[in-house]
Amino acid sequence: MKILLFIAAMLVILAGCSDGRNEATESASAGAGKPLVYTTNYPLQYFVDRIAAPVVEVRFLAPGDEDPAYWRPDAESVLAMQKADLLVLNGASYEGWLKNVSLSPQRMVVTTDGLGDFLIPLETETTHSHGLEGEHEHHGTAFTTWLDPTLAAAQAASIEGVLAARWPRHADRFATQLAELTRELTALDAEAQAIVAGNPGLTVIFSHPIYQYFIQRYGLSARSVHWEPDQMPDETQWRELRAILGEFRAAWMIWEAPPLPQVSGRLASMGVRSAVFDPCANTPGSGDYFSVMRENLETLRRVFAADRPPAGR
Amino acid sequence: MIAVRDLTFGYPQGGFELRLRELKVTRGEGVALVGPSGCGKTTLLHLLAGILRPVSGSVLIDDVEVSALRLEDRQDYRALSMGLVFQEFELLEYLDVLDNVLLPYRISPALGLDEAAKQRAVELVEQVGLADKKNSYPRRLSQGERQRVAVCRSLVTRPRVLFGDEPTANLDADNRDQVMGTLFRYAAEKQAPLIVVTHDPELRERFPTVLDIRELTP
Amino acid sequence: MRDVIFMAWRYLRFYRGKTAVLVASISLILFLPAGLHVLVEQGAEVLTARAETTPLLIGAKGSAVDLTLSALYFRPPHVESMRHREVTRVDRSGLAHGIPMHLRFTAGRQRIVGTTIDYAEFRGLTVDRGRWLAMLGECMLGSEAARALGVDLDDHVLSSAGSAFDVAGSFPLKMPVVGVLAPTGTSDDEIVLVDIKTAWVIAGLAHGHEDVNSAGKDDGRVLQREGRNVVANASVLSYTEITVENMDSFHFHGNPDGFPIDAVLAVPASFKASVLLRGRYEEGDVPVQMIVPSVVVNELLETMFSVRDWVVLGGLAVGVASAMTAALVFALSIRVRRREIETIQKIGGARKRLVTILGAEITFVIVMAVVIAGVLTAVVSRFGELAARLVGA
Secondary structure, X not given: OHHHHHHHHHXXXXXXXXXXOOOOOOOOOOOOOOOEEEEOOHHHHHXXXXXXXXXXXXXXOOOOOOOHHHOOOOHHHHHHHHOOOEEEEOOOOXXXXXXXXXXXXXXXEEOOOOOHHHOOEOOOOOEEEEOOOOOOEOOOEOXXXXXXXXXXXXXXXXXXXXXXXXXXXXXXXXXHHHHHHHHHHHHHHHHHHHHHHOOOOOEEEEOOOOOHHHHHHHOOEEEEOOOOOOOOOOHHHHHHHHHHHHHOOOOEEEEOOOOOHHHHHHHHHOOOEEEEOOOOOOOOOOOOHHHXXXXXXXXXXXXXXXXXXXXOO | OEEEEEEEEEOOOOOOEEEEEEEEEOOOOEEEEEOOOOOOHHHHXXXXXXXXXXXXXXXXXXXXXXXXXXXHHHHHHHHHHEEEEEOOOOOOOOOOHHHHHOHHHHHOOOOOOOHHHHHHHHHHHHHOOOHHHOOOOHHHOOHHHHHHHHHHHHXXXXXXXXXXXXXXXXXXXXXXXXXXXXXXHHHHHHOOOEEEEOOOHHHHHOOOEEEEHHHHOO | OHHHHHHHHHHXXXXXXXXXXXXXXXXXXXXXXXXXXXXXXXXXHHHHXXXXXXXXXXXXXXXXXXXXXXXXXXXXXXXXXEEOHHHHHHHHHOXXXXXXXXXXXXXXXXXEEEEOHHHXXXXXXXXXXXXXXXXXXXXXXXXXXXXXXXOOOOOEEEOOOXXXXXXXXXXXXXXXXXXEEOOXXXXXXXXXXXXXXXXXXXXXXXXXXXXXXXXXXXXXXXXXXXXXXXXXXXXXXXXXXXXXXXXXXXXXXXXXXXXXXXXEEEEEOOHHHHHHHHHHHHHOXXXXXXXXXXXXXXXXXXXXXXXXXXXXXXXXXXXXXXXHHHHHHHHHHHHHOHHHHHHHHHOOOXXXXXXXXXXXXXXXXXXXXXXXHHHHHHHHXXXXXXXXXXXXX
16 A cells, blocks of 8 residues: 555655656757667666657666676666666665766666665675765665565556656557556565465575565565575585574475575585576566566465465464 | 249349340350359249249249249159259269169159169269269268269259259369260250359360350349 | 058158158057947957856855856855755755855866756857866866977876865875867866866865775784774875776765765756845855855946046046147148148149148048058957966956
């Protein structure tokens, strides 16, 4: 309910906002015809495309084999983004490179602006300051907001608001296409809720601390380690896992990508099975955001069903 | 062709008076006007040339009563019909030899400068032996050369009357002969009266008629 | 007429020294007020044009003239700084968008203007060679700045240290020149253009250094630990140049919303929006002032014009005195030429012709003086804009 109120509030604010330009402003992608929108990860590209196709052209610059969160644009990429009519950002500390580049604030929309209460600070980070009186470095936040379908819907609403303000001629189309997208996200959310409700209290280990928003949304009991799917953890890391397992009974570790067979084998010997939940930050090899998320939910279904306590107990 | 009758003249400030009952100079006649300094030779010359206007009496040149003309008409008549040579040459420093010779054409609306006049100027300059200095400026000329230029200037308009006021006073014998020779030749050719004021006894000898101003003006 | 011109010209040509002196002095008398008038007009045009293309300007409360001169013409800012949140205030009004300007630093004598890429679009700046700013630490040069600093593409520019009394106030940063702007004929030609974040690096509000977050407990660079915060000591040296290798280490200490800026260009969506916005700033309890630069410049120009008028009046007085002197010189010159005049009259020269010739001599001198004064005024008109900007710089 709260999130819906936030979406509504954001729409009202954005409807009142103007970036000082009207539709008569020439598109920066002169000669290409269509307005040009850049995004900083695949989910945002997908949302823009769902809302605004075929009115705008959407591009996303990070290479397919790189995690966009750790992508650093070079000068050429920045110059390309300067030509965009709109730059759609995730926010929530996602674009760490933003402080290093020169882009027009007038053409940016930070899709998680206004989600302040829902953003999860990374207080476990170490920061520094200079001298006893110096200011600290700014804390970051967790950034995989799109893994929570309700936050994803808020981000999509933020996108639609800016698109409608920039190109009011197509506002109706944008609104219709957003409504359809929001319906699908709501259905996804309901499905996930149902799966989790089937086995409340189940504790799951996550291989990487990137599922904070999913965990927050569905109230999962979860612990994270810092393991890479393509690496064998060292003995310190195995000890850390054993300590966690000593505190919490967990029969599953959820990975962002398939782990090494020897790792999943060793985990299995400890009674921990492995499952993959794709964080979907970059363009999937096949399918789209929803097909990936549905696959993720299938994985979740298996995890929550497999470890369900028997009825009557 | 120059006839003077009952001429009187005096300067406004007084102290000098000129009276002349009669004077006649015929065509081609050369007259030397002599007399002591201050007795009015130059004044008489100026009256004959129309530079000064008599208080009474008349000056006729070829039946034109020059003395009765208005100032502008006298100036035009003088430019058209008279040639004058002065003791101090009076060349303009900022004009070269040829342009000094052609000066009358530049300063009188009664004369029109044409190619014939320019040709005459060149010929006159050659006649007096200054062909190679026709583009020189007066400061580069000797006294004699400057006076020769002044003579050419007086002859370029083909005047009907020639006047000279001590034209050879500052010249050596050779230059004097050359200057006067040119004037005499022109006067003889054109049958123009030539009246010259002079102190030079040798020059006086060359004139058929010598008039002493003291005799002319009782 | 031909003869009159001939005589007058020959006289003037022969006495060319005297003629030159007369022509020069008269032309100067004519040129000084005319040239001054043109210069002032052009200066006014330059100032006005710049002001009219800047709809609204926001700065700390204080002298509107100082704010205008620093934000539009890049004079040293004598206004206080304000916080970057003033840009957000403008953006959130929905009536205009704000372009921040940081103006405190110089590179040599050229002003470093820290702003966003929107400034280039607003001022219609284009790239002559190289490219736009893309990365932190880069700079672009105005056409005149490049010439004055003697640098070009792929060279570096070093920001100047702050005043001798503010050694800790700025951190000289070595900035690669990635582009040179096409000339605009405005004060933008004189600037070193950087991203606002680069200006904050120079101000010491952002910096990069070796990682201390993961320093061990015996690391000599650590002063103490407070929970999850490492307090580093002064032995941690900051990088003086931002490169691809060290760029990721650059970070801000504190909230950038509170970082200093010197002016905000507010670009309203419409005239109505600008009126509404001005009303809010005039009536509202805001810690800053909003001015209309063209109004400020017009007031400044009125002062300039009245000063110019007094100077022109003085010039005219000098001119009258000089004309009288020239007339006296001419009268004396005629006296000296008495014999020449007498000769001309004696050989039959018409008085009228003589007067015309003397008149032609005067006319020639005046015409030549007028032509020279006209040429000088035209030169000032052609290059005066440049001179006005140099004087204003």
